[in-house]
Amino acid sequence: MAVGLAPFLVAWRTTPLHDREVVDALVDPAYAGPPESPELGAALRNWPGTYYWSEEQDGRHLVLTRPTARVREAWMVHAVLFLVVLLLVTITGAVVADVLPADPSRWSREFLLGALPSGLWFSLPLMAILLCHELGHYLTARHYQLNVSPPFFIPGAPPPFGIGTFGAFIRLRTIVNDRRQLLDVGAAGPIAGFAVALPLLWIGMAHSHAAAPPLAGKTGLWTPFGGQFLLLGDSLITMLLRRATVGEQSIMLHPTAVAGWFGMFVTMLNLLPMGQLDGGHILYSAFPTWHRRVARLFWLLTIGLAWLSWTWLVWGVLVLLLSRGRLDHPPVLDAYRPLPRSRLWLLLISLMLFVLTFAPVPFRQ
Numbered sequence: 001m002a003v004g005l006a007p008f009l010v011a012w013r014t015t016p017l018h019d020r021e022v023v024d025a026l027v028d029p030a031y032a033g034p035p036e037s038p039e040l041g042a043a044l045r046n047w048p049g050t051y052y053w054s055e056e057q058d059g060r061h062l063v064l065t066r067p068t069a070r071v072r073e074a075w076m077v078h079a080v081l082f083l084v085v086l087l088l089v090t091i092t093g094a095v096v097a098d099v100l101p102a103d104p105s106r107w108s109r110e111f112l113l114g115a116l117p118s119g120l121w122f123s124l125p126l127m128a129i130l131l132c133h134e135l136g137h138y139l140t141a142r143h144y145q146l147n148v149s150p151p152f153f154i155p156g157a158p159p160p161f162g163i164g165t166f167g168a169f170i171r172l173r174t175i176v177n178d179r180r181q182l183l184d185v186g187a188a189g190p191i192a193g194f195a196v197a198l199p200l201l202w203i204g205m206a207h208s209h210a211a212a213p214p215l216a217g218k219t220g221l222w223t224p225f226g227g228q229f230l231l232l233g234d235s236l237i238t239m240l241l242r243r244a245t246v247g248e249q250s251i252m253l254h255p256t257a258v259a260g261w262f263g264m265f266v267t268m269l270n271l272l273p274m275g276q277l278d279g280g281h282i283l284y285s286a287f288p289t290w291h292r293r294v295a296r297l298f299w300l301l302t303i304g305l306a307w308l309s310w311t312w313l314v315w316g317v318l319v320l321l322l323s324r325g326r327l328d329h330p331p332v333l334d335a336y337r338p339l340p341r342s343r344l345w346l347l348l349i350s351l352m353l354f355v356l357t358f359a360p361v362p363f364r365q
Contacts, residue, residue: 004043010059015333016068019147019174020049022333023064032060050145052180054337063177063337065145071173078150085153086127088164093122095159096255098224102159122255125200126163129193129263133270134168136192137278140185147174159225167266175330178337179285186281187346190267194353197263201238204257205245211252219249220364223258231364232261233309235268237356268357269315271350274298275323276330282350284329285339295327311362 005025006012012025031037034053036044044051049066091112094100100107100115134151141148149171156162176182211222221232221242232253234242238261242251253261273283274295284291299316306313320327 004046005040005064008037008040008043009062017174017333019067019069019071020145021066021068022177023062023066024334024337025062025064026058027060027062029059034060050143054178054180055340056338061337065177067145069147071147073150075150078152081153081155082127082151084155085165085168086123088155088158089126090116090119090123090164091158092162092164093119093126093255093259095119096122096223096225096258102225102227104158119255122259123164125204125256125259126165126262129197129200129259130165130168130266132196133189133193133266134170136188136190137170137185140188141170141172144177144181144185146172146176146181146185148172160227163262176332178332178334179288179339180337180343182281182332183285183339183343183346186278186285187350190271190278190353191349193263194267194357197260197267198237200256201260201264202241202245204254204260205241205251207254208246208251208257210246210248211250215250215252221251221253221257221261223253223255232258233359233361233363235264235357235359237264238359264357265359265362267353268359271354271357272298272302272319274302275319275327277319279350279354280327280329282347285343286347288329288335292328295329299327305360309361309363 008028008031010026010028012023015022015024027036027040031040035041044062047064047066049064051062051064054061054063091100094112094115095102097115097118099118100112130153131151138148138150151168151170153168154166156164156166158164172185176185211218215222215229218231220234221238222229223232224230232238242248270277271279271282273279273291280291280295283294287294299319302312302316302319304312306316
């Protein structure tokens with residue numbers, strides 16, 4: 001315990017971890033407030049880390065974190081992965097813009113270089129959405145002094161087999177203090193990604209146009225993809241934006257709108273409440289004893305949705321592989337610390353985003 005805080009505390013417990021020191025301190029009621037006394041406030045300004053208050057049965061606690069180690073990041077690896085994914089997604093964007101065939105055997109160097117600028121209308125918005133999603137996690141984790149990696153972008157197959165990326169992730173290299181931190185870190189990514197995807201989808205929809213025959217007779221969102229047309233499934237948010245902008249039942253999407261659609265799709269997939277997806281973090285933070293049962297139920301529902309779209313089967317198998325066959329969640333450092341009532345709004349926003357972005361049938365040819 002740092003000199004200067006002890007006179008204001010009744011008791012405290014210090015937990016040393018490999019990257020930081022966590023102190024759970026019960027504050028003397030004479031100084032606890034709220035707001036805390038001026039003397040305690042002055043002492044806290046000298047604390048060499050971060051802190052927050054926790055209202056518990058025995059009184060007001062301070063949860064203080066002080067970093068003790070610093071990791072040297074391999075920034076070159078992250079930069080190279082980002083550039084590789086940017087190139088692959090730009091190639092996908094050129095296919096979506098219908099200026100590049102999906103068959104690589106038909107590409108020439110001059111043809112590819114001439115088509116790539118058109119692909120930026122898709123790649124830059126999508127990369128911005130993915131980056132902001134991961135930065136939401138990263139910056140929130142760093143706010144809590146958690147040892148976390150910068151975003152890793154995952155290269156994927158270009159058309160006609162994929163869109164050039166499997167998304168991105170950050171690696172949490174330490175245990176989380178409590179359910180408040182887990183909720184904040186888990187919800188920050190989907191909220192940040194959605195906040196970027198929404199205006200991009202709106203702008204893209206505004207630059208889209210009504211689909212020409214024979215596609216005009218089929219309600220939905222169309223995009224060129226790999227020498228054919230792909231019908232992207234509606235969610236509540238895409239349906240509302242389509243009616244507010246184009247007003248047509250069947251439209252041909254601008255590449256930026258396709259990027260916004262994928263941004264909403266990624267948000268929805270990450271919010272599924274199972275394993276260590278963002279939705280799994282959020283579920284565990286709210287109902288830790290229910291997590292395993294709810295996660296298994298949602299995994300079965302995901303597999304059951306495969307009769308609507310093969311995408312659900314692929315995602316269900318992928319989640320199972322990434323979680324090594326286990327859909328439960330690792331514990332937090334202090335599972336008994338209650339989730340603050342102030343975090344109820346985060347739970348409600350996360351649920352609302354999942355409902356708005358859920359697309360039962362994501363893809364049809």
